Amino acid sequence: MAGIARWGAALGLGVLWWWAVLRLAVAPDAGVLEGAVAAGGWGLSLLPVHCVPKARAVGAVATGRWVRAWRAAPVTTASPHHRSDAESGPS
Structure with a gap:
């Protein structure tokens, strides 16, 4: 039953789209409604x-992979920048 409803909806929306496109091409009084339907279609x-669900997709990146990669990144050990008002040490 769901297959019949899906085909019916696809056919109905297809007919509506073609009506809007033909009306835009032929009728001089076609307006915003026909343009919106044609552009939306x-x-x-x-x-x-x-499309397939991510769990079934071949080669899909696992959920949370980037989060784990960012958390596992090493923390920098660079020294902090010197302040501009800091005095230099003995020369």
């Missing part, structure tokens, strides 16, 4: 459709 076409 085009924007959705740019989304990736071949």
Whole structure:
């Protein structure tokens, strides 16, 4: 049943998008609504459709990897900068 609803929604939205595009191309009184529908449908076409959950993705970086890397980084042992008002030592 979910497959039929999904196909119905895709077909309905596709028909709505084509109506908006054709109305923009042909009708002189086409306006903002048709432009918004056409631009929104085009924007959705740019989304990736071949997505899988991160746990199943081949080569995906594990969750928390960067946090562990930053925490494991060695702390610097450089000496602090000298203050500008500090006097120099004996020469």
